[in-house]
Amino acid sequence: MSKILPTLLVLALTVWCLVSIVQAPEGTVRNLPKWAWILLVLFFPLAGGLAYVIAGRPTGLAPRPRAPRQAPRGPDDDEDFLRGL
Numbered sequence: 001m002s003k004i005l006p007t008l009l010v011l012a013l014t015v016w017c018l019v020s021i022v023q024a025p026e027g028t029v030r031n032l033p034k035w036a037w038i039l040l041v042l043f044f045p046l047a048g049g050l051a052y053v054i055a056g057r058p059t060g061l062a063p064r065p066r067a068p069r070q071a072p073r074g075p076d077d078d079e080d081f082l083r084g085l
Helices: 004-023 034-043 043-055 079-083
Strands: none
Touching: 004 034, 004 043, 034 079
């Protein structure tokens, strides 16, 4: 069991890093392009995974801008509705 645990931890780190890289929006991964991080993590699982966690993972995603809310309008304020009468 003690020989299997490190292997499972490296495998879990590799899978987590790959999923994180693939799901990250384009341009948010730091220091290298996404394809380079994927190759690094695949060819050097432990070193590449640790490098991604330290130097490549996005620090934080900017919140998406929201469209301004419009107040509910009554039918007498809707020009299209009034034209249809």
